[in-house]
Every structure is written in C-alpha cells, then in structure tokens.
Amino acid sequence: MTRHRVVGKQEVPAASSAPQSGGGGAGSRDDYWAKKEAYDKEHTQPRIVYQNARSHALAFLEILAGNDGLPITAATGKANKAKRYDELKDILDKLTVEFFNDTSTLRLTESIADAGLERAETPVALPSAEPEQYEPTQDDTGEWQ
DSSP states (O other), rough: OEEEEEEEEEEEOOSSSOOOOTTTTTHHHHHHHHHHHHHHHHHHIHHHHHHHHHHHHHHHHHHHTTOOOOOOOOSSHHHHHHHHHHHHHHHHHHHHHHHHHHHHHTTOOGGOOOOOOOOOOOOOOOOOOOOOOOOOOOOOTBBBB
C-alpha cells in the first residue's frame, strides 16, 4: 500500500522506512533515483524556471518603471492608483509568461524578427593587430615625446 501526502496541488509519495518491493536491494535504490529524476523533471524544474522568470520579470518591470517605459495610467487619485496596480500586475504576469516560455522552449533571439532594425554597415577593414612602431619626436620646444 503506497501512502501519499498532498503538497500544494501535487500528490507525492510519502517517505517510508519500509523497504520497497524487491527486498530493498540496489534495484529499489536505482528505482528510487529514477522516479526522483522523473518527478524533478516534470514538477520541480518547471517551478524553478517559473520562479526565475518571475524574478527577471520583476527586475525588468523595475527598469521600465524607473525609465518611464511603461504605458500606464498616472497615479492621481485612489481610482487611478487601483487601475495602475492592475496594469502593473498585468504587465508583470505577461512578462513572466513570456520569459517562462522563452526559457522553456529555448527560443533563440535570432528567431525574433525586429522590422525596425537596420544593420549598421561593417567597417571596410579593421585596424591591424600588429603593434605600431613608436618613433620619438620633438615638439616645438625641443621636448622629446
């Protein structure tokens, strides 16, 4: 009989000191680690990615707010402050989902097209990597430079 405990909305097997079927040998130990790896991949890793996305969304929102980069209502009066809160929360949620999906799907920045981007022309030639020869010269006062 397998007992389960509820963690949040997830049901996870309860820890047990009794040996698993198979006599508690190396097979059950390997089975435990295989199940743990599968659980971590399915449940734990997405939570970590989401937490990271949320943290980065908050940092990005802070940058946008600090540089007047947000299209939000001016906070004059209680009604507008409440509306502003809702707008900021919606932007935070949208950024979190965007960052989470970008990380989960490993979307590359090269695949994101920017219609307004114009490429600057590449210089014809880069300067030589050879060190320049230094030749001392005299200025008008006779000082060597």
